[in-house]
Amino acid sequence: MAEMEGVISVFKSKTLRLHTTRSWDFMGLTLGYTEVTPLQLAYGDDIIVGIFDTGIWPESDSFREEPGMGPVPKSWKGKCIGGEQFDPKTACNRKLIGARYYLKGFELEYGSLNASGNSEYRSARDFLGHGTHTASTAVGSIVRNASFLGFGQGTARGGAPRARLAMYKICWNKQLDGRCTEADILAAFDDALHDGVDVISASFGGTPPFAPFFASNADIGSFHAMQFGVSVVFSAGNDGPNPAVVGNVSPWSLCVAASSIDRTFPTRILLDNKISFMGESLVTKQINARLVGASTYFVGGVCKSENWKKRSAIGRLILCFSTVGSVMSGEAEAAAWKANASGLIFVEPLTRQIADVDVIPVVRVDIIQGTKIGHYLAQSFK
Template sequence: MDEVVSVFRSRMLQLHTTRSWDFMGLSYGSGGSTPIQYKYGDDITVGVFDTGIWPESESFKEEPGTKPIPDSWHGQCVEGQEFDPKTACNRKLIGARYYLKGFEQEYGLIDQTEYRSPRDGLGHGTHTSSTAVGSTSRNASFFGLGTGIARGGAPRARLAMYKICWFKDLQGRCSESDIMAAFDEALSDGVNVISASIGAPPPLVPFFASATEIGSFHAQEIGVVVVFSAGNDGPDESLVQNVAPWSICVAAGTIDRRFPTEIKIQNTSFLGQGFIVEALKSQLIASILIFSDGSCSVDKWNGEDARGKIILCFSTVGPVSSGGAAIAGYFANATGIIFVETTVKQSAQDDFLPTVHIGLPQGTQILYQLQSPPKILRVQISPSKTIIGRSPAPSVASFSSRGPNSMSPNILKPDITAPGVNILAAWTPKTSPTLLPIDSRSVNWNFDSGTSMSCPHISGIVALLKSAHPDWSPAMIKSAIMTTAYMRDTSTDSILAGGTLKSVDPFDIGAGHVNPLKAMDPGLVYDIDTQEYIFYLCSLGYTKKQLQRIIKPFPGINMNCTGKHSDLDLNYPAIVLSDLQSTVTIKRTLKNVGRDGAAYFANVVSPHGVHALIWPRYIVFSCRKRMISYYVTVTPLKQSQGRYDFGEIVWFDGYHYVRTPLVVRVNNV
């Protein structure tokens, strides 16, 4: 039993469900400005924890000049149903394993549509892998939409698939015991990065009872960066998942690509968003009810015949899916759906039955036309177009899970935002784009949205950073990504939060939207070692026995929580004071990863209701790798209503902007 670190009740986790790289400035091979230092992720192996892989996809072919598999790699491709390692794996896909013992103990034998092998029967794992490290593929599109060159963020990085999630109830389910087994083997195999678009919704369990938090802690102990999705439960607050400070938690944002779809009724035109491949002409009928599930089911059409018609469907309670309406419309033999929502739709959605999303003002105008003579209208829906360069972009997706952190309020989560809306990537051709049994279509590329899609964007960027800076720790890489992020969109206004249409704050976007080119050269970083994380765990009141369930002991590691520890002492690249009652002084330490002799000035923007003072305000680093500490004293100025307010600390040397969010809630002054 020496290899057993801890035993806990296994839970079921869920999957969090290409223009994006160009949008972020990574224009490989197309005359762009991507620095050659990135090396495209060369010699880095990304382990993806997901639903498996479709190895025949163009995304997983060897790029010209791919080097032999390094001797440091100890993994393997495991044989299984319709998965022959001799033909499935190559110098790109160098590892493939599958885990189902925990899943089958919970649910019984896997679904007959699944593969008892690393092969992907769901599409999700193929999509996320392609996004992170996919090879260059020309003429990728979804039925002609989004046509262009598809590639991952680190196209020369290698891929290892760890299939931990299986098809159940039209979604992927992932057993924690299978996740722990995957972590153990991935770390033994020699991966450099782990990308896991999975999570369990709140209430969150303690870190010592979570496979993802334990596994990711083991990873950072040996220098492996773990990237998780934030979850898709937005825009309500405090529902963010994967909140441990030693991993990267990723929110989802939009890019500057849209799929405008024209709706013409009588002589009036409306513009919506959709994936309409062929023009539709039909009569229009309305389902005029207020409902929360978006089902627009047949019994709500007042007995009207939907055969051959387009349905006007209202959904006025929050951001909901149009999928239920499309299924109901299909069984009623409708031609299509015009889906009306109160929130501004940020994305198109493939609903099998042609569906166009429009806003409530447009829907109300159409409804007015329906209630005026003639009451039966002719409607024409044109094929969708692909438009890039639309401004403003990005915005935070309405579905993206928000902070504050419900487990550890003084740790900012999410950490960062990356593209996660309408991402085009490789798919499983034996699975339909919608996963519905009634959908017989087959595609090699599919659009998908979710923090599942934003997570592999950061994983690809981490691979680039590890390739360029092999001596950086996981905390340094995370710091580089966070401190160089931006908060303004392409129109130079504050980025908006979808679902609320307010300017974002760090609980929506984390430190900001990722800027991979800036992250390459951050100037300064915040570093954290394993011992500091242990003292952070001590501050949560964990016992030594509970610590032993999380930590793999190494020589020199102290697991005794003697003395006083505070979670505010963790050298995190964000400062959160969730319960400020009197003046507090916070210490942070910066490491110079820029030039010798770098000199920085500090500027502080105090959150409303407090005064923040930084000392020293001027620091000089005599050489690279030198570390200098600074102190921030935060004083409440007046009684607060218990709300959070937001500011920032920025260190500037004339070129680098090293930005740290400052988040404060004043209570009981």
């Protein structure tokens, strides 16, 4: 095939992985006092942003038409393609103006989409949620009084809420993780450039060691986009081996790293000696339980399901250290749930504790607070 007329190059398709309401205000991109017009820009009016991701949940308020939004720009040549639980007549509007999905590369690599109970939608509908998240962050419409379980109430919006959105689903669920093949990615680049997008946002990338320039489809696709005057914005990535590693570095594209945020979800831990500690969680109710150490319920104090001593922890709040047995928060949570614990205090290293949605109440604290709580626990049993 490489010798055929018109063929520039042939290379093997590899598989890549997927790399608050206040985010934009924190970064200085504020709204006007009336929250109707922004101070810095025209909200991305009529700019068409193509998102390469896991698809979209079109019913979200983030993708409804903004008041006064005009007709679809005449430059748009794309399509809103239907599929499983995705009806173009109801899914697309003057905000979400296009949707496509790319499956051939994925199925060549992994076999039939829904084999072995691997749930997905054979359409642009989002199963994993990653694409809906990235799309709403970039161009989501203004949604007032947004919150999560009552936390963080405010106005949720994208950076350019009046921009138009086109979703290109190139990443698919594989054991609850996103997989994006380069064959599907390059096909999406071709369509997006033909469709008339102005910007492409792509939150995926490879893992070290990284390929040289022009050896990846992301580099090739973004280079052609640059030639067409289309800006491509990649994510920096989530992989190591150290915090400075950036996964997308082609000089003809932009690469964006995550920002910090000025929001916490503080949760007070009050011991019976009246000393309190502040952690982070999304716990919505007060819990009264007896604090216990992990070694009471887990061999070696390692909070993993396989270490459970088959003792019930009903009415107990288990203190688990991530540094004992290299335990991840999800592992400790699953283990505490298996032991029927009322909750979990999870101790992590000296980095920002991140509140998360959990199957049981989990409060995250740093290693200093965790050590002090551990000392209290040791003293209380003397």
